Amino acid sequence: MSSMTNHQLLNPQDHGHLRLLPRAGAEPHFAQIVPREFVAAAIACPILFSKDPATGAFYAGAMLGLKPGEGALKNIEERGGFEPLSLQRDGFFISGERIAIDRANPRFSETDGELLFDDAQPSTSLRRVQQVLGQLHEGLEQTAVLVRDLMNLKLLEPIDVSLNFDDGERLRLEGLYTVSRDSLRELEDEHVLRLFRSGHLQLAYTIAGSINQLAILAHLRNRKLAEI
Amino acid sequence: MVQAVKRVVIVGGGTAGWLAAGIIAAKHRSRIPASFSVTLVESPNTPIIGVGEGTWPTLRTTLSRIGVSETELFRQCDAAFKQGAWFARWTTGEKHDGYYHPLMLPQNFSQINLVPHWLAKNDGRSFCDAVCPQGRICDDGLAPKTIATAEYEALANYSYHLDAGKFAPFLQKHCCEKLGVRHVLADVRRVHLSENGDIRSLETEQAGEIEGDLFVDCTGFKALLIGETLGVPFVDCSDVLFCDTALAIQVPHATDTSPIASHTISTAQSAGWIWDIGLPTRRGVGHVFSSRHISVDDAERELRDYIGPAGKDLPMRRIPIRSGHRQIFWKRNCVAVGLSAGFLEPLESSAIVLIEMSAKLIAEQMPVCREVMDVIAARFNNTTEYRWGRIIDFLKLHYALTQRDDSAFWRDNRLPETIPERLQHLMLLWRYQSPWYHDEFDRIEEVFPAASYQYVLYGMGFRTEVEPDIVAGAANSAERAMRENLAQIDKLRAGLPRHRDLIRKIVQHGLQPV
Numbered sequence: 001m002s003s004m005t006n007h008q009l010l011n012p013q014d015h016g017h018l019r020l021l022p023r024a025g026a027e028p029h030f031a032q033i034v035p036r037e038f039v040a041a042a043i044a045c046p047i048l049f050s051k052d053p054a055t056g057a058f059y060a061g062a063m064l065g066l067k068p069g070e071g072a073l074k075n076i077e078e079r080g081g082f083e084p085l086s087l088q089r090d091g092f093f094i095s096g097e098r099i100a101i102d103r104a105n106p107r108f109s110e111t112d113g114e115l116l117f118d119d120a121q122p123s124t125s126l127r128r129v130q131q132v133l134g135q136l137h138e139g140l141e142q143t144a145v146l147v148r149d150l151m152n153l154k155l156l157e158p159i160d161v162s163l164n165f166d167d168g169e170r171l172r173l174e175g176l177y178t179v180s181r182d183s184l185r186e187l188e189d190e191h192v193l194r195l196f197r198s199g200h201l202q203l204a205y206t207i208a209g210s211i212n213q214l215a216i217l218a219h220l221r222n223r224k225l226a227e228i
Numbered sequence: 229m230v231q232a233v234k235r236v237v238i239v240g241g242g243t244a245g246w247l248a249a250g251i252i253a254a255k256h257r258s259r260i261p262a263s264f265s266v267t268l269v270e271s272p273n274t275p276i277i278g279v280g281e282g283t284w285p286t287l288r289t290t291l292s293r294i295g296v297s298e299t300e301l302f303r304q305c306d307a308a309f310k311q312g313a314w315f316a317r318w319t320t321g322e323k324h325d326g327y328y329h330p331l332m333l334p335q336n337f338s339q340i341n342l343v344p345h346w347l348a349k350n351d352g353r354s355f356c357d358a359v360c361p362q363g364r365i366c367d368d369g370l371a372p373k374t375i376a377t378a379e380y381e382a383l384a385n386y387s388y389h390l391d392a393g394k395f396a397p398f399l400q401k402h403c404c405e406k407l408g409v410r411h412v413l414a415d416v417r418r419v420h421l422s423e424n425g426d427i428r429s430l431e432t433e434q435a436g437e438i439e440g441d442l443f444v445d446c447t448g449f450k451a452l453l454i455g456e457t458l459g460v461p462f463v464d465c466s467d468v469l470f471c472d473t474a475l476a477i478q479v480p481h482a483t484d485t486s487p488i489a490s491h492t493i494s495t496a497q498s499a500g501w502i503w504d505i506g507l508p509t510r511r512g513v514g515h516v517f518s519s520r521h522i523s524v525d526d527a528e529r530e531l532r533d534y535i536g537p538a539g540k541d542l543p544m545r546r547i548p549i550r551s552g553h554r555q556i557f558w559k560r561n562c563v564a565v566g567l568s569a570g571f572l573e574p575l576e577s578s579a580i581v582l583i584e585m586s587a588k589l590i591a592e593q594m595p596v597c598r599e600v601m602d603v604i605a606a607r608f609n610n611t612t613e614y615r616w617g618r619i620i621d622f623l624k625l626h627y628a629l630t631q632r633d634d635s636a637f638w639r640d641n642r643l644p645e646t647i648p649e650r651l652q653h654l655m656l657l658w659r660y661q662s663p664w665y666h667d668e669f670d671r672i673e674e675v676f677p678a679a680s681y682q683y684v685l686y687g688m689g690f691r692t693e694v695e696p697d698i699v700a701g702a703a704n705s706a707e708r709a710m711r712e713n714l715a716q717i718d719k720l721r722a723g724l725p726r727h728r729d730l731i732r733k734i735v736q737h738g739l740q741p742v
Binding site: 051052053054055056057058151154156157158175177 | 374375376378733737738739740741742
């Protein structure tokens with residue numbers, strides 16, 4: 001993969017002829033997601049928290065695969081159409097009040113794909129990206145509020161995942177956190193009510209319940225190992 | 229009717245007083261304030277000595293149990309990480325002479341004693357580097373964890389260097405706001421005794437009379453309750469540990485990006501040693517010496533030479549050291565914690581760890597009533613006297629192992645009559661078998677574990693006879709442990725941030741509680 005990037009502020013003068021292709025290349029095994037995506041994510045993959053290595057801050061992610069570098073174990077269709085916003089926006093960034101693009105991203109082409117601008121106005125596909133970026137931006141703030149709430153009630157706990165595969169490999173997943181079901185059960189009534197009203201109780205149970213998807217992913221991985 | 233112990237009164241608001249208050253109040257939190265109270269009486273006029281900026285890893289457990297945030301410790305106490313100590317020029321006095329006493333145990337310490345294997349191998353690698361990665365981490369100036377490691381958790385074992393002058397107020401705030409400790413600012417005018425000789429109350433200048441069931445003397449060198457009031461004598465040990473004076477200077481960093489050592493540097497001099505402790509804000513440097521062996525002027529010259537041009541004209545503080553401890557620590561309804569209990573040169577940062585251990589013992593064994601207090605007191609005295617003895621032995625070991633011949637100070641330190649008998653026996657034993665997990669150190673909470681003795685002994689060139697059969701029998705596991713050590717060195721060196729960078733990130737972003 002090339003590490004060359006070329007960031008440019010998006011504008012119809014410079015990018016009037018630029019076209020957008022669908023995202024290409026393997027999906028990461030762990031992709032950042034925001035609270036509005038939790039329900040859709042949880043039917044297909046485990047939702048876990050991890051820490052930003054630069055700041056130590058928690059962020060939520062969907063586990064699409066089990067091993068770094070191996071990519072996703074289910075395709076989008078098998079995930080019921082779930083594609084994390086953070087992948088949908090591939091190549092686009094928020095820069096202050098404006099949108100920037102990484103011109104070096106292979107999604108951008110002069111010849112193929114859908115135009116980003118129609119007569120200097122954002123095209124349908126660009127408007128979709130704008131919406132995705134907006135939802136992500138808002139979602140990051142919602143995640144921070146959720147994390148603070150979960151931390152204050154001591155609901156986040158580290159989870160050590162150790163998986164054995166049929167080829168003899170033992171995989172240890174480190175640096176992951178989930179919502180503790182035990183701590184949820186022990187919550188005092190006033191906190192339960194507050195969490196329920198804020199919508200965080202449902203998110204907490206969605207995260208806790210999604211852990212079951214780990215076993216399904218492990219099973220899938222074993223099956224793929226057998227196919228090779 | 230039994231006389232219940234419900235009111236603990238701590239006198240003195242330094243590190244010892246507030247740590248004791250925090251440890252006792254946290255342990256009895258569920259009883260406060262209904263059936264138990266912790267009151268700390270502090271003079272508004274007495275300056276805090278603020279000894280010991282070095283701590284022991286036990287402080288992580290202690291602070292976590294008290295419930296303070298590690299992030300706030302870094303933000304408010306100018307804390308830095310400490311991963312052990314580098315002892316320079318202690319063995320031969322030559323320029324490159326030095327060894328680490330790290331805080332990590334040797335690899336697989338509970339399973340295998342690597343000392344004989346390392347001795348048999350004799351491949352030029354230092355004992356520390358052969359068995360643990362921490363020396364290399366310190367060489368590189370790396371932190372013992374990352375910003376993604378939870379509060380109080382470690383990738384490499386650590387304790388702290390901190391500004392003791394900020395640590396006591398930091399604890400005070402937490403104790404008063406979160407743990408329900410009552411803080412009384414008042415000077416003690418008189419101490420009233422009951423007919424049976426117990427302390428009944430304190431008569432104060434500003435807050436009237438304060439009664440208590442158990443009094444904790446944290447009044448520092450003054451030892452107001454245990455010494456002045458109850459007359460428990462002081463046992464001097466300057467015949468074993470000669471240093472009696474310290475000169476301290478605070479040295480600013482050259483720039484605010486200068487690297488900070490993540491270990492204490494202790495450099496031997498002609499009649500003592502110099503500590504060098506890096507905080508984010510400054511270095512604390514001090515010379516601990518024996519005034520029987522060097523004049524104060526010469527000692528100051530050695531200290532200023534050590535600091536170099538950066539230390540020119542910086543103000544210096546002189547601190548007398550009286551090495552020794554109380555004959556007993558708990559008498560009647562009064563127990564001494566901190567400097568009132570005793571003091572030893574800060575060679576292995578034993579002051580704060582001893583405060584923690586004493587306060588923990590008081591908190592855990594808190595006598596329910598006066599009738600059983602003497603039983604608990606006897607236990608406490610027994611354990612605490614043992615601990616002081618072991619610290620004195622361990623400090624003396626650093627001196628007893630020296631090969632230096634360049635001054636009377638070092639030669640005198642090797643005289644058998646200055647070495648405690650127990651230590652002499654151990655040094656004889658260690659010539660034939662090395663200290664390990666379970667052989668010598670039988671107390672559950674030793675101040676210094678057998679691993680510490682290993683690091684000092686073999687760091688200072690001590691030789692233990694090696695039995696070839698023993699080495700051969702476990703050669704494979706020893707090889708594996710040393711290989712694992714090399715792998716761990718690479719992994720940690722690749723993943724750990726620079727010490728100052730991590731402190732900056734902690735102050736900026738904070739560490740997560742999990």
